[in-house]
Amino acid sequence: MENWRFFRKRAPNAVVAAVVKADAYGLGAVAASRALAKAGARTFFTATVGEALLVRKALGEGPQIFVLNGPSVEDVADFAAAALTPILNSMAQIQMWAGRGPAGLHIDTGMNRLGVGPEELAPAMTALKGAALDLVMSHLACGADVKHEMNAVQLKRFADAATLFPKAPLSLAATAGALIGPDYHFDLIRPGVGLYGSGGLDADNPALAAAATIEAPILQVRDVNAGETFGYGATFAAPKKMRTATVAMGYADGYLRALGGRGYGVLGGAKRPILGRISMDLIIIDVTGCAEAQPGARVEFLGPGAPLDEVAALAGTASYEILTTFAGTVRKTGVRG
Numbered sequence: 001m002e003n004w005r006f007f008r009k010r011a012p013n014a015v016v017a018a019v020v021k022a023d024a025y026g027l028g029a030v031a032a033s034r035a036l037a038k039a040g041a042r043t044f045f046t047a048t049v050g051e052a053l054l055v056r057k058a059l060g061e062g063p064q065i066f067v068l069n070g071p072s073v074e075d076v077a078d079f080a081a082a083a084l085t086p087i088l089n090s091m092a093q094i095q096m097w098a099g100r101g102p103a104g105l106h107i108d109t110g111m112n113r114l115g116v117g118p119e120e121l122a123p124a125m126t127a128l129k130g131a132a133l134d135l136v137m138s139h140l141a142c143g144a145d146v147k148h149e150m151n152a153v154q155l156k157r158f159a160d161a162a163t164l165f166p167k168a169p170l171s172l173a174a175t176a177g178a179l180i181g182p183d184y185h186f187d188l189i190r191p192g193v194g195l196y197g198s199g200g201l202d203a204d205n206p207a208l209a210a211a212a213t214i215e216a217p218i219l220q221v222r223d224v225n226a227g228e229t230f231g232y233g234a235t236f237a238a239p240k241k242m243r244t245a246t247v248a249m250g251y252a253d254g255y256l257r258a259l260g261g262r263g264y265g266v267l268g269g270a271k272r273p274i275l276g277r278i279s280m281d282l283i284i285i286d287v288t289g290c291a292e293a294q295p296g297a298r299v300e301f302l303g304p305g306a307p308l309d310e311v312a313a314l315a316g317t318a319s320y321e322i323l324t325t326f327a328g329t330v331r332k333t334g335v336r337g
């Protein structure tokens with residue numbers, strides 16, 4: 001995985017873990033975990049126990065798998081059975097896990113989502129009774145905006161809280177945090193979306209390798225006269241004589257309807273604008289003057305020619321949503337090693 005190695009170079013003194021939650025952001029947790037392990041990743045994060053059990057099966061014994069959402073009464077036994085390491089996010093989880101083995105601890109430094117707050121740190125330490133902590137972590141609320149003042153505030157809070165745990169490895173940064181700079185790296189970074197081709201920043205993303213390609217075949221090619229309209233709502237009229245292609249891709253496949261009239265497909269090495277609205281299973285693109293436009297030819301909607309961060313910006317959403325909305329479609333296309 002080229003992108004895992006990108007983070008390896010960015011953070012040469014930190015462990016580069018791999019976040020594979022949400023089925024590796026829709027790419028398929030089994031294939032992605034194997035590709036990442038092959039590249040050298042030895043530490044993985046999932047959101048849930050169910051995901052972690054799949055990843056354990058895919059990778060076998062050895063790699064450490066942290067479960068970000070932590071244990072619940074129902075699944076606490078699964079952790080031991082598959083040698084999973086919970087991240088403890090609350091006093092209740094700390095008490096539930098007491099005496100069961102190594103864990104990670106999530107400290108909230110300003111996101112107010114998961115984690116024990118600063119005022120809970122003293123009771124948390126008492127409840128942990130000296131149990132081994134394999135990780136002490138927190139999560140940035142505003143990492144996507146590298147200049148946001150909240151980043152430095154959270155960095156300071158985390159560094160202060162971490163002094164209570166002098167032996168534990170520390171982790172603050174996900175993809176965006178890892179890009180802010182080395183102050184944010186600590187002992188371990190936790191990139192997710194960066195592994196799958198997005199810098200995770202609001203602007204000025206680094207060019208990461210496309211980890212998934214979404215393509216669909218042309219079903220029909222049509223010659224259309226000036227003034228004719230396309231698709232539902234007849235929202236686009238041909239300004240001149242045009243050649244168009246109807247492609248077997250739609251919002252039911254995960255191609256967001258918001259990209260109607262804004263997105264593009266790539267064919268013959270060029271971007272071919274989407275004309276009018278996107279249907280459930282069909283998209284119309286402008287292929288005027290494109291010799292490659294023949295029934296059966298494959299049009300790329302996400303991949304090296306249609307970068308994830310660019311598609312996300314055109315759709316007015318985050319790269320995370322583009323990937324997870326494509327989910328099953330991405331899996332059909334596969335993960336690059």
Ligand SMILES: *Cc1c(COP(=O)(O)O)cnc(C)c1O
Pocket residue numbers: 019021068139173174175176190191192193194200
């Ligand atoms: C999802 C998540 C990550 C990975 O985030 P990216 O922005 O995809 O790199 C890391 N840490 C936590 C706690 C997360 O929830």
